[in-house]
Structures are given as structure tokens and as C-alpha cells.
Amino acid sequence: MSQSKNRIVELEGILRDGGVRVTRQRAAILKILAEAEDHPDASELHRRAKEIDATVSLSTVYRTLSALEQQGVVQRHAFENATARFETADAPHHDHLIDIETGAVIEFRSDKIEQLQAEIAAELGYDLVRHRLELYCRKRKD
């Protein structure tokens, strides 16, 4: 609780330093993102934000998400046939496993894969700037 509170104050500082005003609406969205355990999409964030501040509009959710993304505070993911989903960008880099039955998202990280990717890019004469790795899976039944 107090952890995420500190996190929120910290994030607000990042915004202010970036010349982005911390409005009532942005504070609400930021709080929700900081406390979210999942990867909500814009309308889900809107739903949750309205519980804190009923005046938040969906436009503002989108505008805020773009601003936060530009400040490097949140990350946007476009998984297969779905609307964009968001998460705070505080955790170290990771990729995603998506349960194709429930839509649940699990984060994982593989240094070996990361390294192989860079090698492949290099072999083809490129520098790897960023990548996207998503595993679409079904829960194992055994």
C-alpha cells in the first residue's frame, strides 16, 4: 500500500519534471496503473478511474496513456486481435505469455532468447532496437 503510494508520488514527479501537469484525472489513472496487477485496456482503466474520479472521460484516459507512454512511465501492448493493453514500465524488461482461453497475461524473461535475438539481428546486418515476443498458449491438462 505505502509502497505503491511512494511509487505514485515518484511517478508524479517524473511527469512534472517532464513538463506534464499532474491533474486530478491523471493522478487517478496513475494510481490505478500503479496498483494494477493485470494488463488492463483503455476502457477497463476508464471504468476503474471513474470510481476514483467520476469526471474522467475516455478521451482523457487515452490522452493520458499516450503522455505516460511518451514519458516512459507506461508501456502499451497490442496482443493479437485485441485492444491495446497497458502496464507500468517499472518492472525490468520481460515478454508475455497469453492464455488464449482466458486472455490472462503472464510475464516472463529469458536472457538466452534476448541474446539470441541480438545475434540474429547482427548476423543480418542490423542493430536490434526493440522486439516483441508473445507466446499464445493453452493451460496444460495433465
Next chain:
Amino acid sequence: MSQSKNRIVELEGILRDGGVRVTRQRAAILKILAEAEDHPDASELHRRAKEIDATVSLSTVYRTLSALEQQGVVQRHAFENATARFETADAPHHDHLIDIETGAVIEFRSDKIEQLQAEIAAELGYDLVRHRLELYCRKRKD
């Protein structure tokens, strides 16, 4: 030339066997896909298709692409912030490296990465159904 001609006849057979009629428009789109060296999007396919058969509409391009995708004849890719792009599904499985400056797409394949992906999914209690791996790169300057 004759290679791709055979390929086209073969693909048309797959469609007929799947209960999909081979119309003038579909033949045109199929020919373009079979001969394409790149990964065109729907409107680019439409542009090219009209050179073979001026009557092809964009709706039909989309409908045909969906039909072909369902028959397993083409594959649809949704790269970052871009319209869907297509390629024939005849080549063995591969992933994509996208030049973020030109939009060019290079295919590659890494058995090691494939294997690691399956291992990761298994460790998390899942069966890997499909995946998406895209490397966004910049040409190396040296």
C-alpha cells in the same frame, strides 16, 4: 515463372477442395500473392490486383484474404503501428525482422529460440500453441 504458375494451380486446387470457388478476382489476388517477394498489405494488394483485373474491389481483397487465411494458404501479420500485411503460407515457419526505417521485412528462423519458447511455456504450465516474434531493427552503420 512456370514454378509460380504451378504453385498457383496448386493453390487453386486447395481452394476448390476446401469448397472455395476460384473466381476471376480470387485468381488475380492469388497470383499476386504467389509472386510477391514482399509482405504487402490489403491496399497494396488491391492496387496490384487491379492491374490484372480492374474490377476487383477492396472488399473482395479483404474477403479473399480472410478466406485464404482460413484455408491456411496465406498468413496475416500485424506488425507494430501498421496495417495488416500478408504472405503465402508455403514457406516453412519463420519469424520477422522489421527495418524500422524502411518497413522492409526480413524472414529468419532460429530453432534454438523455438525450443526455448516451448520450454518456457512448459515451465509455466502451458502448451505453446503459436507465437509471435518480431525484431524491430535499424540497419547497422559501420
Next chain:
DNA sequence: AGCTAGTTGCAAATGGTTCTCATGTGCATT
């Protein structure tokens, strides 16, 4: 407290893709 450029809510616009519907046409059957 006041100023002003950045923000907001609302509604309308966007743009890729899909759908509707009246008309056309592959192709299995004769």
C-alpha cells in the same frame, strides 16, 4: 490571487476492416 499555456469533456472525425444487400457468376448436375 492572477496569468497563461497546458488539460479536459464532449462530440465529431478517422481509418482499417467488416458487413449488408442487390446483382452476378462458378461449377455440379443434367
Next chain:
DNA sequence: AATGCACATGAGAACCATTTGCAACTAGCT
């Protein structure tokens, strides 16, 4: 080769997530 009809097509409207224009606010420097 002619026929019938289920499936296809073209044109444009509909969709829908996301973005934008605009007039009314407001964060936060002074």
C-alpha cells in the same frame, strides 16, 4: 452446352478503437 442456385462480388454503409477540434477549465509559476 444449358441450367440452377449457393456462393461471390461491388459499392457503400457500419464498426469500433483511437484520435482530434473546440470552448471551457485549471495546474502551478510569478
